[in-house]
Amino acid sequence: MELTAGHVWLMVAAALVLFMTPGLAFFYGGMTRAKAALNMMMMSFISIGMVGVVWVLWGASMSSGEGFMEIVGNPFATFGLEGITTPDGLIKVGYAATFAIITVALISGAIADRAKFGAWTVFVPVWVTLVYCPIAYMVWGGGLFGAEGAIGKALGPAIDFAGGTVVHINAGVAALILVLIIGNRRGFGKDPNHRPHNIPFVMLGAAILWFGWFGFNGGAATTAEQGGLIWINTLAAPAAAMLGWLVTERVRDGHPTSLGAASGVVAGLVAITPACANVSPVGALGLGVVAGVASALAVGLKFRWGFDDSLDVVGVHLVSGIIGTVALGFIALPVEGVGGGLFYGGGPTQLWAQLAAAGIAIAYSAVLTTIIALAIHKTMGFRVSQEQEVVGVDLSLHAETAYEFGVGGHGGSFQPLHELITGKQGDGSAPASEDGKKTDAATGKESVGA
Amino acid sequence: MELTAGHVWLMVAAALVLFMTPGLAFFYGGMTRAKAALNMMMMSFISIGMVGVVWVLWGASMSSGEGFMEIVGNPFATFGLEGITTPDGLIKVGYAATFAIITVALISGAIADRAKFGAWTVFVPVWVTLVYCPIAYMVWGGGLFGAEGAIGKALGPAIDFAGGTVVHINAGVAALILVLIIGNRRGFGKDPNHRPHNIPFVMLGAAILWFGWFGFNGGAATTAEQGGLIWINTLAAPAAAMLGWLVTERVRDGHPTSLGAASGVVAGLVAITPACANVSPVGALGLGVVAGVASALAVGLKFRWGFDDSLDVVGVHLVSGIIGTVALGFIALPVEGVGGGLFYGGGPTQLWAQLAAAGIAIAYSAVLTTIIALAIHKTMGFRVSQEQEVVGVDLSLHAETAYEFGVGGHGGSFQPLHELITGKQGDGSAPASEDGKKTDAATGKESVGA
Amino acid sequence: MELTAGHVWLMVAAALVLFMTPGLAFFYGGMTRAKAALNMMMMSFISIGMVGVVWVLWGASMSSGEGFMEIVGNPFATFGLEGITTPDGLIKVGYAATFAIITVALISGAIADRAKFGAWTVFVPVWVTLVYCPIAYMVWGGGLFGAEGAIGKALGPAIDFAGGTVVHINAGVAALILVLIIGNRRGFGKDPNHRPHNIPFVMLGAAILWFGWFGFNGGAATTAEQGGLIWINTLAAPAAAMLGWLVTERVRDGHPTSLGAASGVVAGLVAITPACANVSPVGALGLGVVAGVASALAVGLKFRWGFDDSLDVVGVHLVSGIIGTVALGFIALPVEGVGGGLFYGGGPTQLWAQLAAAGIAIAYSAVLTTIIALAIHKTMGFRVSQEQEVVGVDLSLHAETAYEFGVGGHGGSFQPLHELITGKQGDGSAPASEDGKKTDAATGKESVGA
Amino acid sequence: MKLITAIVRPEKLDSIREGLESYGVQGLTVSAASGYGRQRGYTEVYRGAEYNVDLLPKIRVEVLATDEQADDILDVIIASSNTGRAGDGKVWTVDVFEAVRVRTGERGSAAI
Amino acid sequence: MKLITAIVRPEKLDSIREGLESYGVQGLTVSAASGYGRQRGYTEVYRGAEYNVDLLPKIRVEVLATDEQADDILDVIIASSNTGRAGDGKVWTVDVFEAVRVRTGERGSAAI
Amino acid sequence: MKLITAIVRPEKLDSIREGLESYGVQGLTVSAASGYGRQRGYTEVYRGAEYNVDLLPKIRVEVLATDEQADDILDVIIASSNTGRAGDGKVWTVDVFEAVRVRTGERGSAAI
Ligand SMILES: Nc1ncnc2c1ncn2[C@@H]1O[C@H](COP(=O)(O)OP(=O)(O)O)[C@@H](O)[C@H]1O
Ligand SMILES: Nc1ncnc2c1ncn2[C@@H]1O[C@H](COP(=O)(O)OP(=O)(O)O)[C@@H](O)[C@H]1O
């Protein structure tokens, strides 16, 4: 079948959404300390790598089609994408893959600076399989919340156009669970060095996220009217949220910050995600302001309650995700005069559906994530050693440092790779050492200081 | 109405153009000193936030439709975008919004390092409303310069396909006015520290700008022939301008620089903007070379005449904007054998129309910008204090610093946000202090040095 | 002709591919030392500038249409793009231009830190004209390898959907030749300072490359089925290659690195390039793994054999380019039941065609590049002086340094450009000096230390 | 007067400052340094090639003190930066001929 | 010989250099430092949390001088870096046992 | 004891380290500096405007040594960093009153 405008739009949208995950890597990576920036970025990059493979093999199959108890699809139905025959089937698979990729990557911001990279590489595919795919199936794949699903029929279908529950609430809850299991960074709430090391990178990340979000929200649009509404709402809500966050900062702290502007943009984008096709532009402005202010206030909760959600995944994605999802109960536009939120005379029906969807997503994500994360934490351990944390996870986990600007810095010597395969057996241990012990198992050198 | 290729193209183009403004933030932000980089970027980001909101509320309405004296549209006609019913109406509004956003952001480069952020947040919405919207209306919205407008009918319609007058001349003139009102940076023309702090960011910005410019110039294309011509011209002119700028540098200074390459690209893009659909590819090459050379020479004018157009908005956008606009009088292609520029035997008609459009845009922008900027400067003040400028506007206006790479740097202590709303009343004052006085009103601490 | 979905897709794809070259500038620029970052980026930027102009003038004409001995097109057939009349003609020219641009830019990674910029500006247009255009003509323009070409008829047409031979093998071979002619960097294989200076930039570059590659591989798709397959393969192969590279590192060196993740992505993209429309998604996964592992091993060859392919153009582009091209002999899908690779029962026909295409591309590129590079090296010299290399090519060739973060750094004085044209005759020499001699011819100052 | 210079672990800056402040020291100067001694370095790996970094990051803390206080300050610094492992660093003292507070021009002990 | 070390405001570098050059000093060394004394710091705010930075950026200027010149140089530095406000910094002098110009191997005063 | 401070060309770090190691020095401290002397600077150009940079990058190498070794070490440093061209730098020695190894608390020569 020849390419139609819809196909082109979906392919472009999918590329835009894929670009968001590296954008997230910068958004997050700029907020960590310099000695943990690469690890932070790697958690996003590896999500692309692993989920990309998982999606081709069984993920796509599990998130649509004939399912099991309206909860999840059959992983073997189109395993390896065999048997997909509709013309745009593979385009849709690609588009869907990018959502799964970014959702799991979003979680990583909560556990910056202290998670074992090996544990993360186990968490990613398991979580996508057991948490993301079922929720995506229930909301979008014809499951529980769909028009034909048990809950959808009971309460009326919940609206989640682009992923308020599936992506943001889901990731936000998982982030919270991980923090509670892994624990806080050393020095959390006390150490003044926990400040963002590269704010331009945060702004670059926010810019890429915004850019890509036009694909994220808009990709599924099928008419010009819908496309236009989504586009304008994806501009309006984050613009208003940026202002909301900045005004909050100005009033509370005395200064509007650039980190606040970038954060406000993301909060607004999160809030408009489920609602983008179902609220008016002015509704989007209002939703944006609320999300911006609420998330600006919510990022303080972690200090008050003592959970080290390092880069505020809960404060931004969970809080604004809930706001956007629930707001639809009030400001959803009627469709051809029917339904709509409370403010449009649609009665409370939509609100119940939205609350149910949010609640079930929270509950499902919380329970399953707890099981997965605990299993990993109790077996292989999810957290690096104290020493590795002090040295910095870039060096201790990846044997790299992000920057080397200068002269007179480090010195040292260089050992080129003469053997194609040196046969070193890595142990994942910190290459940095203390006590004159060269701990890098790779080299076998070990010398104790006098 | 189902999505057509035209709708898709316009939605993609709009996203591309929106992405340009963060690109501009990097283009400009890399050129300032490290201690003013965030503020520079914030001036672009806040433009997205504020103009995004303004456009939804009244900006779109003011730049099209029934107007007042062919000068400006009625702000209440489609206030809040109510009443827009054509299928692609909202898509076009979104596309138009991105032009307004970047135009005002362009101005900020002229007043780097010294403008009050609060004043800028007043300037942005007022200027867009009173300067941008009318000019956009006159040129594109069916106003004075349109085929039916008074001037358009008298002189023949001026060609400004993508914004030579509306965007670049307009922003360049406003930039000049602001510099004259706000004054030069401390140490302008003497202090060797006024060098760009991060040239890779400048190149990143130029790259994003170029990428987005395909949407900027191309979005309004309706045929394949036009789309192709615009695409190729948007490649050819900046490519040639880059070479023109670099050869100028090589001859004059002895070295072709990367800042020059990035600047040349932007100069070429500016020049081709009005002309992109109306000159041949070879014409675009020629126009590019002229713009590259001319802007490379023009950036020296500020030192000669002593106005501190810090990041050369005048030298690049005003100069190349005029070149591109006026060049159409010479090299515009005839349309179906009719008209065209002087070189194509079309006679001087087009030239007069172009000169008139450029002249009126300059005059209108100069007068209105002067009024707005003076009003702000005389009331709230447009310029930070000397002390704030020395400390750096990032710290003094935003309480942030862009980078923190290292060890042994700053030390200090950390005060987490325990209260959701701390009730601090910001005063916008510099958090940095002198004389042992802790000026941050927030903490109330104040101790005088012995 | 009104815009169709195909036109829109091609225009978007072309913009995406153009964006790849600045992406490459960051991918490469982050890998050099800080004192050579700008020069590295400039080699990519100037490729856009020069090839952009060449393509409009004669490059497009030479890579299609009536040709000379099935080897190259006539440069004057559509010189300056005159006479192109099909509706999408110019769109295709633009799309093709972006391939030529990035191919030559790819080469530059091999000669980081030591090439004369002036020599590079000669090499670029000559190489594109004499090497790129003919190979593009032979493979895509209706030449030797086409369905009607001599070799294509003899062996059956080789498959190279998006540029395995034309782009990656070609650039990889040219890179190797240049290294052999120009020689190794000072301290190659010994100096520990040859480490990447900014790995986040490398990751940014990889992200932009991946994003753009959807246009690179997908642009020529004409059906929804093909578009979907290409899209998913362009996700699957680099995802799998990232994992392949990281596992190799983990096993061999003990740590998976972020530089490895970025490199693996590029290796996977290179391998899938020729194959993207002709292998199954599972085939793409397999191809990706192989390419990731192979390139991760191949980057060590330069140390073993002593050729300083500084940023591993050979290890990544030549090796994975050959893998992707030859793999089609095994895993090409049959088209409507006919043909296909060995594994699909298509017999060895396709394999011979692939090997022939790879072999001829290697031979042609090697011979022609040698002639061009030697001619430049023997006349103007391709390599900077020792002193310039020690000082750093940013300062010595471009009179710039990439970063200036701080206080107390440099001091100095400032000489604004008072004269528009100062009449300085640059000599391209290093502005930095030794021995108290101010060598900058520009100033004429020269003082010898006591 | 004496100038006490300490080359110590970067992560000890806070405890040294606390120690000195509670002893009553009113000012100090910090800068970045790197060095090697008994402590071994670490290995970075880029595209499979190993870079052995053996100059490790340290900070330099400098305190100007009167002759009487110098010894105590030395002890405070050592106590607050010692971990007992290689890499703890070195502290040394040199005689200062003259010291001036720029703001007031005060000299000698008054300048401290 | 003496080594004069000044920890002063970064923005005073230019005026110090001018002062020293007109006095006739032919060389000096500059490096980055940070410190605290009477001068208070400032506050940065990231996502609402306050970071109080109290080590403020300074530069260290070092000049090697003959015994005769040392006192004048001290005065020149103080004069050209004084603003009268806290944070102006400290200057101190230590005796140098030996000094060498690497290029020529000259020692003592000839090396300066 | 003595403290030997060398302000030398950055690219000489490796040869100095080799020289000192073969002489038997077990530790040293390095930091970044910049300076000017007889050596002239260079010019950067941004948008046509010239920025004359005359503080050139140097490194500071510091070695703590016993009185007996100090002179040899001085010679080793000079020999391994000399190029004979302006910009080679300066080396100087000052008397150290006391030195301590933080890890063990050892003082005096034992601390080196
Ligand atoms: N002889 C020396 N001269 C100058 N600095 C030294 C010397 N020895 C050690 N250092 C500094 O002290 C730091 C810590 O040394 P360390 O590895 O702890 O050795 P030790 O065990 O002898 O104390 C080094 O990184 C270096 O900066
Ligand atoms: N006792 C000290 N030892 C070392 N450096 C000091 C000392 N006191 C002050 N300084 C340095 O001098 C700088 C300026 O100190 P300042 O705040 O002006 O104090 P004062 O008012 O006593 O001069 C500080 O930032 C610090 O770097």
Ligand SMILES: Nc1ncnc2c1ncn2[C@@H]1O[C@H](COP(=O)(O)OP(=O)(O)O)[C@@H](O)[C@H]1O
């Ligand atoms: N009088 C001085 N005091 C402190 N440092 C100096 C002095 N003279 C030179 N230097 C340092 O030595 C470095 C090299 O000086 P150089 O240009 O080689 O002069 P010379 O030829 O006199 O050795 C300078 O960059 C500076 O850091």
